[in-house]
Amino acid sequence: MRDIRKPVERRPVRLEPLSVLPVFCTLEGKPVLVAGGTDAAAWKAELLAASGAMVSVFAEDVSEEMLDLLRDGAASGEIMRIGRDWSAADLDGMAFAICDAVSDEEAARFHAAARAAGVIVNVIDKPDYCQVQFGSIVNRSPVVVGISTSGAAPILGQAVRRRIETVLPRALSVWGNLAERVRGKIMTQFAPGAGRRAAWERFVDRAFSGLLPGLEKTELATIVGVSASEDRGRVTLVGAGPGDPDLITMKAVRVLQSADVILFDDLVSDEVLELARREAKRMLVGKRGGRESCRQEDINALMVKLARQGKHVVRLKSGDPMIFGRAGEEIAQLEAAGLPVEIVPGITAxxxxxxxxxxxxxxxxxxxxxxxxxxxxxxxxxxxxxxxxxxxxxxxxxxxxxxxxxxxxxxxxxxxxxxxxxxxxxxxxxxxxxxxxxxxxxxxxxxxxxxxxxxxxxxxxxxxxxxxxxxxxxxxxxxxxxxxxxxxxxx
Missing domain, CATH: 3.30.950.10 (Tetrapyrrole methylase, C-terminal domain)
Incomplete structure (x- = not known):
């Protein structure tokens, strides 16, 4: 007689150790000091001004790039030049201080003066004299992604930035601003919990479509779909690919990030599961030939039960769910229960x-x-x-x-x-x-x-x-x- 296995919940791995803590700082309208007139100092000055800071550049001599920046200005904030070297008194009242030091002696002096003034300090390319470090940035403001390698491998950080640039559509900036405008309406229309999260997930699905949203008054209803009273759970059948996490689709990753519960097979790799939302409950429901297995009937019933509780259930299958994955039986059961079901294909073995x-x-x-x-x-x-x-x-x-x-x-x-x-x-x-x-x-x-x-x-x-x-x-x-x-x- 074949052994029958009950679905088993697997808890997600806790947060791994962090080499640095990523923190985002608001500098709108705040004074910032940049010491030095080099190209490197110009880039830092432009970056700080783009975040809304009021930047004072202290330098007797400046590079052509700094001159261009002072002439043309930055996208936001203000930049002005003080035609002399910095002094300790100049640091009083500053929110941030950056120096492109010509020597370790100047770096140490600047670092000590900034610390004494209670100012956050960074000395370019000298990590021993930095309270904070600048990483690579992907800018889709108000969505901003910062990438750090703790100073160990800046080239690697730049490569990561290029990868992220390819998957974040340019229109995400517009969607981020729209989210800020409609947030209050969504909070009012949808109660906390699965319904509100589902509304935001529909919003995010549209945001990653690459299309620009309209600005009509009815846009919110169009984006988030059904009303709170009509909202219900749903099931998504997702192909996890053959095992290599690099072979899973971007849409599959987005779905895993929105899941409340993940019912996964034996053959789904741990690396793929790591791409899922941390708070999602993971339940092993694997079926393997010649081994104890969960019954298909029990898996079907569990999907229906969880979806009827208003949860987003992801049925995660190795390879492609529509090739030898028993998807036909699961889709029929879900449709008979009146539950919405979506399929995200995967790379078959x-x-x-x-x-x-x-x-x-x-x-x-x-x-x-x-x-x-x-x-x-x-x-x-x-x-x-x-x-x-x-x-x-x-x-x-x-x-x-x-x-x-x-x-x-x-x-x-x-x-x-x-x-x-x-x-x-x-x-x-x-x-x-x-x-x-x-x-x-x-x-x-x-x-x-x-x-x-x-x-x-x-x-x-x-x-x-x-x-x-x-x-x-x-x-x-x-x-x-x-x-x-x-x-x-x-x-």
Whole structure:
């Protein structure tokens, strides 16, 4: 008898240690001192003025960049030049003080004077004399992202900034200002809790669409959707991809960040779960062949129950939820209960395998179609309804999911249907994960390959002529036509 497992809640990992505490400072209308007329000092002066500060630049000599800044002004605040070097008395009453010191002696003197005056101090490129440090910035004001590497790797911080720049739409600035205007209305219209959070989530979904909002009086209703009295829970089926967190979609990350409860499968990696909202409850509801599992009926009932409580339930599945993920049954149950359901696709294991091997599954000279086929039935054997004659088409690339335990039988059935024994075959276990193992060989040796790779973890079998080139590149096909021991294919 098959063991049945109850859903298990997994608590999120607590906050990891911080090398620095990120704090944002309001400088609107406050006096700030910048000592030095260099290009570096000009950049800091412009940055401080952009935040609304009243900047005084103390310097006898200034660079061309500083002259341009003094002439053209900054986007906000004010910048003026005092044509002499700084003195300790100049620091009195300042909110912030920055110096581009010419020596360690000047750096120490400036730092001591600022501390004595009770002023926050930063000496450019001299972390020993800094109370605070400047990181890289992504500006979508009022949304501002600061990035710090604690001074250890500024180039890395700049690379992170470029990555963030690509995912934050320029229109986010407009949406941020709109959020400030409509905040009071949303707080009035929606009670604290799931309803209010759902309204903001709909707002955020629109904000990340890249579109600009209208300014009509009816805009709030358009953005947040249903009224508070009509609000209810919802379920989103999300594809977690094959395991590598870099292969999850940006939309999937946004959904995970808005979840109240996450029902996740065994094969979802911890790295993907780390992308979720910290406050979200995580519940393991995994189903694995040959192991104790949660019943699908219990998972369906749990989704309905939680959604009816007004929660945003995320059903997180490995790969793509619509490929061998039992999504059809779950969608039918949710629709029957009158609950809204959305699907966020993910990268399926077959696509990850093709990418890792550098193989086009539909290379026009070798395959005109591709099939995704389940490698086991409800009872653990091969499905009786498979069209083996069709699957054995030599112009088709076939990917068998969950076929580890039936690999030898798959080989036999395909050869009985007429597929040549020397047809190239590839096996991948834990594709895109740290424990990834791969094997290349022929259809006749498929059973041996499964024995070498093992099937204690998810196994994917690829059959077809398209795998010949990958095998040759990896030097994996022996003269006897069999295969070689499993190897890790470099990313």
């Amino acid at each position: 077959g696509a990850a395998m093709a990418s890792a091997f550098g193989v086009s599954l539909t290379h026009r000279d070798r395959a005109q179609s591709v099939r995704f086929v389940t490698g086991h039935s409800r009872d653990g054997g091969l499905p009786e309804t498979l069209d083996w004659n069709g699957i054995a088409d030599p112009a088709t690339t076939t990917l068998f999911y969950m076929g580890g335990r039936t690999g030898a039988r798959i080989s036999t059935r395909l050869r009985e249907a007429g597929l040549p024994a020397e047809t190239p075959v590839a096996i991948a276990r834990d594709i895109s994960r740290p424990g990834e193992r791969c094997w290349f060989g022929t259809l006749a040796a498929l059973g041996d390959g499964i024995g070498e790779v093992g099937f204690d973890r998810p196994v994917l079998i690829g059959v077809g002529a398209v795998f010949a080139d990958a095998a040759a590149r990896a030097g994996m096909v022996s003269e006897s036509g069999g295969g070689h021991s499993p190897v890790r294919i470099p990313a």
